[in-house]
Amino acid sequence: MSRMKHRRTAIMLLLLAMSSVLILGGCGTDTPKENSSETTQTGEIDPALAPNDDSEAGEEANDPVAALQTENALAQTVEQQNGKATVTNAESNLVVVNKERSLPDGYEPPDLVEPNVKFSFSEAHEKRHMRKEAAEALEKLFANAEENNIELNAVSGYRSYKRQQSLYSYYVDTQGEEYASRVSAVPGTSEHQTGLAIDVSSPSVGNVLEQVFGDSAEGKWLAQHAHEFGFIIRYPEDGESITGYLYEPWHIRYVGVEAATAVYNNKTTLEQFLGE
Template identity: 40%
Template sequence: MRYPSLLMVCGALTFMLAGCTTNEQVEPKEPTTQSSTIDEPETEPNETNVNQEDVGDVESPTEEEPTEDAPIAEQPTGPAEEEPATAAQPIEVNGMANLDLDELILVNKQIALPSDYQPSDLVEAKIDFVDSTVGERRMLRKEAARAIEALMKGAKADGIDLKGTSAFRSYDYQVNLFNAYVERDGKEQAMKYSAPPGHSEHQTGLAIDVSSASVNYQLTQNLGEMVEGKWLADHAHEYGFIIRYQKAFENETEYMYEPWHLRYIGIEHAKRVHELNQPYDRYIAEFMK
């Protein structure tokens, strides 16, 4: 009987030891990699201002907890909070403006206010008016009055001189004004720059005409070319106002360009209209869908 040589025994032992060592090295690789990916962000959330990036890194690989991560991502966006229940309301009913829309009320040539409508919270705006503007025409709804006061203060701080020329107008006042324009220029021409009774934004108490010394406080399109008109176009939305009738949208609004006519709709909505660069009629129709 032949016995194995010492060389053969050593070779066999070496082979067995090599196989055991290889298995021990392979097994830890996968869990070590997973642990490293998850643990790295967890060591930094309480440090400096990179927390948001760290949280984002943690959320994406954690597939086992989608119900906790998903709501956290959705809640801060807040479109539902920015668009309240008013979005479900109609803009008009049988051609009459929906008064429940408050400062978002839409009045145009197709949508009218009741002849007896007058806001209950009219107050005199504490701004400079031209001398010919007296009585109710110095008044606005309280929120709009405070807003135009802030706008005038901001304009003055920027070296811009503006005065109010006409704010609230009652239905009866608009009857006399519109009829005078029709008598002077004819109805077709008057309709381009004046609203028929019940269709004027001034009756809402949310609109005001302004002008400057640079155009002798006249209501003229030249205001838009002046530094005062350009300031209004650039900054009115910061105070909740829009330039209601812009030149680019004359076909939609059915009114000529009026750089002097400011309409209050609130800062949030005014900023949106300014950013979207669209007429208010289109904006509110889409917002209310």
């Protein structure tokens, strides 16, 4: 009997460990994106002014999505800094931060604000913040959800390099480096540090950041409508080989309406959208 009990305990521990990975996976490693709206606007305004002798440039000017893709192409937005592949477009709405692409050391977004939406907690905290454009889009998303009787709660937005560092060190100290790298993002590689990502859940599932949210009415609504407000489900189901993370139906990332709609319509990932 006691052997059975041990076995059961071992299984419980395993499940617990697996769920921590789910909870902290991409959320530990979120990347920032920046505002490419200027680019978009340029693309929209410029077509008439664009030289016609270059048909490719002309097409891009007429197609804001193509212009965004060119400007933020993965291969063009990374360079070696302090021995790490570091993004060169940290402030772009389309910046891609992942396990292979870090933010510059100590990066802080320039325009963090607190969106006026319902959070799952009441205290003041840096995780209430997002970059301004993303925060305004989140307010519209939440307002629209409410109109459709969908109750969302914001759970965790911006995460500073410093906080990611202490989170990561905590895992290294208590569980060892290998475990830490599996459950938490190496500082500088969390999309939450960009100020463009936020974890969202619903009281209907106890505001947990787990896959069960994806099966709830709120999670389904979010997956279907986030792009209308410029957000994508950053770590889609079956995307691990590309994004580096398991499915995270709760983690949304602001990229602007044009890019989000393209990613949604093509059922793709940000990495693939920008050329990988």
